[in-house]
Amino acid sequence: MYSVMPRTRRLATLRRSFSLLRALRHEQTRPEFFYRPLAEDTASLISALRSDLVDRPLTGASVLDVGGGPGYFADAFAEKDAWYVPVEPDVGEMAAAGITVPGSVRGDGRSLPFRADTFDVVYSSNVAEHVPDPWAMGEEMLRVTRPGGLTILSYTVWLGPFGGHETGVWEHYVGGDFARRRYESRHGHPPKNVFGESLFNVSCAEGLRWARQVEGATLVAAFPRYHPAWAWWMVRVPLLREFLVSNLVLVLRRR
Incomplete structure (x- = not known):
């Protein structure tokens, strides 16, 4: 179904997976140590995906x-x-690191302020x-992508270990509301990502179904964002993928 993607697969090593996982522990306390390597x-x-799928640098x-x-x-x-060009709806997020990015745009992903x-x-x-x-956002992303270009949507799967984000690695399996309440009781304040308000239950199956059916584009790749290439097969296995993929990458080529 998908391209072999040799350049992309060469990047997806076990060493890379461990390196990104180690950096994850700094996300809340020292974000620069997580986000810069990410x-x-x-x-x-x-760059590798564009070379593999579009044959351009x-x-x-x-x-x-x-x-x-x-x-x-x-x-x-x-x-x-x-x-x-970055687009971000939250002014606080844009200024959080004290970094000024020329050309940055404030806007909502579901209504991007750009021409098709x-x-x-x-x-x-x-x-x-x-x-x-999220699929309304995905369609907006496709709208502003040039014909022949790539739309790449990567997201955290709810039933994966990081689906609850900072609320814990198991609490969200009991329920999003439970995870939020437990976080509040332990830390004395609500989590940054509040279930039902700024964090939602998104599955692998939903994303794959949308990507295969959306008009005007072809799904050309789907794989786990942080896994080594030899573990990409997990995306093809229903149910298992919901727990083990963790972060799903959907790559669509605009027709």
Whole structure:
């Protein structure tokens, strides 16, 4: 069904998986130690996907980052000589790291303030699980992607170990409301990601179904974001994928 993607597979090593997992522990306390390596990994991943699936380098490409946050990714894409534009709905997130990104845009992923057919690559990482209708956002991303370009949607799967985000690795299996209440009782304040308000139950099956049926694009790749390439088969196994994929990457090529 999908391309072999040799460059992308070469990046997906067990060593990389462990490195990103180690960095994850700094997300809340020292975010630069998590987001900077994640940004470099993301730029390399998108560069490899573009080479494998479009047969073009990332150099000179226009890239829209939907939910780019405070701008950790700008330098990583600049090193790839790409034209990078982040769009973020939260002014606080844009300023959180004290980073100013020229050309950054305030906007909602479900109603992007750009004309159709504008960008060579449109991607979103770990945003879909924070909006009540992620597939509306996905369709907006496709709208502003040029014909032949790539739309890359990566999100945290609810039943994976990190589905509850900072509320814990098992509490969300009992329920999102339970995880929120337990977090509040332990820390004395609500979590950043509140279930039902800024965190939602999004499954692998939903994403795959949407990507296969959406009009105007072809699903060209689907794989676990942080797994080594030899574990990508998990996406093809119903139920198992909901617990083990953790973060699903959907890559669509605009027709």
